[in-house]
Amino acid sequence: MATMTTLPVRRYHQRLPWSLPWQRDAHGTVGGMRQHATRHELAEVMARVAAGEQAAFAHFYDATSRSVFGIVLRVLRDRAQAEEVTQEVYVEAWRAAGSFDPLLGSPSAWLNTIAHRRAVDRVRSAERSVARDQRHFEAAETLHGADTADLVVAADEGQRIRAAVEGLPEAQQTALRLAYFEGRTYREVAEFLEVPLGTVKTRIRDALQRLKKQLGGQPDERS
Amino acid sequence: MNDPDAQVYPYVVAALPPDEAADFQTHLAECAQCRAEVKELREVTAQLSQSVATEPPPALRDAVLAAIARTPQPPLSNAQSRPDDVSTASPRRDREVTAEPTTATVVSLHRSRSGRLPALLAAAAVLAALALGGWAFQARQEAQQTAQEVTANTQRLTELLSASDVRVVSGQVTTTGGTGTVVMSPSRKRAVFVSTALPELPEGKIYEAWTTTDREPVPAAIFSAGEAKTAVSLPAAVIDAQSVGVTVEPAGGSPAPTSKPIFTVRVPRA
Ligand SMILES: [Zn+2]
Numbered sequence: 277m278a279t280m281t282t283l284p285v286r287r288y289h290q291r292l293p294w295s296l297p298w299q300r301d302a303h304g305t306v307g308g309m310r311q312h313a314t315r316h317e318l319a320e321v322m323a324r325v326a327a328g329e330q331a332a333f334a335h336f337y338d339a340t341s342r343s344v345f346g347i348v349l350r351v352l353r354d355r356a357q358a359e360e361v362t363q364e365v366y367v368e369a370w371r372a373a374g375s376f377d378p379l380l381g382s383p384s385a386w387l388n389t390i391a392h393r394r395a396v397d398r399v400r401s402a403e404r405s406v407a408r409d410q411r412h413f414e415a416a417e418t419l420h421g422a423d424t425a426d427l428v429v430a431a432d433e434g435q436r437i438r439a440a441v442e443g444l445p446e447a448q449q450t451a452l453r454l455a456y457f458e459g460r461t462y463r464e465v466a467e468f469l470e471v472p473l474g475t476v477k478t479r480i481r482d483a484l485q486r487l488k489k490q491l492g493g494q495p496d497e498r499s
Numbered sequence: 500m501n502d503p504d505a506q507v508y509p510y511v512v513a514a515l516p517p518d519e520a521a522d523f524q525t526h527l528a529e530c531a532q533c534r535a536e537v538k539e540l541r542e543v544t545a546q547l548s549q550s551v552a553t554e555p556p557p558a559l560r561d562a563v564l565a566a567i568a569r570t571p572q573p574p575l576s577n578a579q580s581r582p583d584d585v586s587t588a589s590p591r592r593d594r595e596v597t598a599e600p601t602t603a604t605v606v607s608l609h610r611s612r613s614g615r616l617p618a619l620l621a622a623a624a625v626l627a628a629l630a631l632g633g634w635a636f637q638a639r640q641e642a643q644q645t646a647q648e649v650t651a652n653t654q655r656l657t658e659l660l661s662a663s664d665v666r667v668v669s670g671q672v673t674t675t676g677g678t679g680t681v682v683m684s685p686s687r688k689r690a691v692f693v694s695t696a697l698p699e700l701p702e703g704k705i706y707e708a709w710t711t712t713d714r715e716p717v718p719a720a721i722f723s724a725g726e727a728k729t730a731v732s733l734p735a736a737v738i739d740a741q742s743v744g745v746t747v748e749p750a751g752g753s754p755a756p757t758s759k760p761i762f763t764v765r766v767p768r769a
Contacts, residue, residue, distance in 0.1 A: 320767060326572075330567060330568060337564070342554055350553075359559050370567040381542065385545040393513055437546050441547070484543060
């Protein structure tokens with residue numbers, strides 16, 4: 277139990293409204309709450325979704341769809357397929373809403389796990405019938421140029437995160453991009469970069485640990 | 500061959516091949532440290548996805564909402580083990596979700612076999628647990644207790660929870676670190692405050708609930724707390740208020756708060 281106190285949920289907890297509204301803070305916000313969908317609000321929406329409220333699900337979609345569509349599109353690189361998979365993701369989220377547990381993470385982390393997993397599954401099953409060389413070619417293109425331009429399509433709130441990713445040492449950045457954004461296994465990444473398996477794992481670990489330190493565990497729920 | 504704890508990083512970016520992912524999930528079921536790490540890293544990967552956020556076509560929203568409208572939700576007890584039932588790459592992924600079978604959510608959801616009302620009770624328990632944050636162990640116990648009490652004893656609350664427009668919001672009781680929850684329904688014009696965390700007050704003191712709008716707080720109810728549980732009916736004004744707060748006041752209550760609130764939540768808008 278001792279470890280629980282260091283988890284993100286604790287940090288989130290400190291952002292709960294401690295003061296009553298007659299104690300307005302300097303920013304004119306009430307009780308320290310910001311006006312967009314906070315993690316807490318999104319978790320409330322989730323509870324209503326779990327209870328079968330379709331209107332709540334519409335809110336949930338509006339608060340999260342840019343992020344979901346963005347990562348699915350990034351992994352699949354095909355709008356038609358990305359739309360199809362995004363719809364599957366939300367149907368799965370609707371069906372599985374009852375299993376969402378706020379003690380195990382934020383709603384956006386839960387949803388993102390479903391979305392990323394689905395996109396990766398799709399791209400891997402597609403690869404069974406498509407020449408690997410083609411994918412390698414695309415990945416090479418990604419590494420040398422397409423990257424930054426591609427990331428710039430995202431809106432402002434991604435700025436800080438993109439800066440953090442771009443601030444990673446190049447080797448770490450490459451490993452992370454190939455694994456997370458291209459949906460490759462670490463074995464494929466190693467093969468592609470012609471480095472040992474352990475090296476790829478180390479790079480992914482270092483990248484994630486560094487990002488965790490820089491970004492913390494608090495996704496902004498708006499996108 | 501593979502150090503299990505080192506697998507957590509490729510795991511959260513879905514970079515493990517299926518066999519290694521399955522092995523790692525087995526490990527995850529037994530390793531609290533890795534579960535904690537997965538949880539933290541998932542918040543990071545969620546942010547990575549935000550960095551490539553892209554506006555989906557408007558038609559997709561319509562398609563999604565139409566799709567869920569014709570998709571029944573499984574009973575909650577089933578949903579528990581089915582979050583990734585379609586994932587081809589990792590058939591045993593459900594282990595991760597059920598890795599902490601003693602959490603309040605899991606327990607209360609398992610009790611919730613039949614339909615809407617129990618689901619909402621479970622939702623209230625979820626929120627109670629959420630509000631407790633880091634005091635997770637305590638949250639589990641209290642959330643369970645809340646759901647049970649509510650189910651067994653509080654007819655009014657039960658009615659309220661069955662309203663189609665019920666809203667539930669939880670916050671922390673600062674004196675005990677426990678949870679208070681406000682349940683309200685605009686259509687029933689009714690609200691109830693529930694807590695298992697209010698200590699009994701010394702002689703001459705009483706709890707007072709307040710509703711606030713842009714102006715000064717308005718008294719909503721006075722009540723004492725006995726034993727372990729409290730369920731207080733609040734006026735319908737709560738529904739249109741900005742927030743609900745509770746202070747400790749001299750016996751008989753006060754026209755305006757004389758102490759700092761020990762509990763406060765913002766009222767969710769519909
Ligand atoms: Zn471990």
